[in-house]
Amino acid sequence: MEQVSGSKTFLLGILTPSTHELDNILNHTIPELAKSGYVEGKNLKIESRLGKLEDLANMAEALVALQPDAIITVGPPATHAVQSATTDIPIIMGFMGQDPVAAGLAKSLAQPGGNVTGTLILGQDLEGKRLQLLHETLPERKRIAVLLEPGNKLVKAAMEEDLLGLDLVVFTADNPKSYPNVFTRMRTEGIQALLIAPSPAFFRDTEILVKLALENGIPTMCQWPEMAEAGCLLGYGPNYRELRRQTADYLVRIFKGESPGSLPIQQPSQIEFAVNLKTAQTLGISVPISILMRTDLVIE
Structure with a gap:
């Protein structure tokens, strides 16, 4: 010292x-x-x-x-x-x-x-990479939800530049009380996967969001590898x-x-890039070998 x-x-x-x-x-x-x-x-x-x-x-x-x-x-x-x-x-x-x-x-x-x-x-390059990895992991799933805090213009701009041909649907939430209704809407609207945008509030509420996503059968890409450890299917971030x-x-x-x-x-x-195979098994998802070979952390 x-x-x-x-x-x-x-x-x-x-x-x-x-x-x-x-x-x-x-x-x-x-x-x-x-x-x-x-x-x-x-x-x-x-x-x-x-x-x-x-x-x-x-x-x-x-x-x-x-x-x-x-x-x-x-x-x-x-x-x-x-x-x-x-x-x-x-x-x-x-x-x-x-x-x-x-x-x-x-x-x-x-x-x-x-x-x-x-x-x-945060940057548009990170958001684009998260979306790309989610798409490569689940190539058949085209209807993707993006969960934002209200006013998150940076992530919205990244979504507008999506070049993967995905059907992106933006949902906003600003407190845990609103999360259940948001996930109910996702299920009703046929959402097949979810990108949770970077946010201190979403990081704080990881366990709540993971629980709701699993209950609704929705695989998630999150902002931190630590969030994958908590139950997100994928985590990609600093x-x-x-x-x-x-x-x-x-x-x-x-x-x-x-x-x-x-x-x-x-x-x-x-x-770093993390994959939670326990979550994949719960959701009946087979993670491609090409994805597993690129991970820094695999949670089993």
């Missing part, structure tokens, strides 16, 4: 709508910080806020009032809430789900220029551990005095 000179205690804020994401930050990012000498209870204090989307603005203002040295945000709503409350305190986006330049959070990915930097994990290390690395650099505006907004370099 590295040693940090000086007697300063650093204050780190965290704002997220997801219990799961908060747990991951506390269990993975904070230990990475400790390796660089920033240890909770020694020279690091953490103030976290967890709440519903409609509460994020007030929580952001409360965090900013504490004048932390940096704030980690998870998802676009939390990032916008904090950025609206401060243009001075460094903000580290975790898993930003929309183009931060188009959203007015940064001047460019290479030189953000303001107080916001972090990790961008290496979670790498993202946590990136967040911790940027925090260390900011604690040492670097400006977030000069730290490029990063995109993941490691993408």
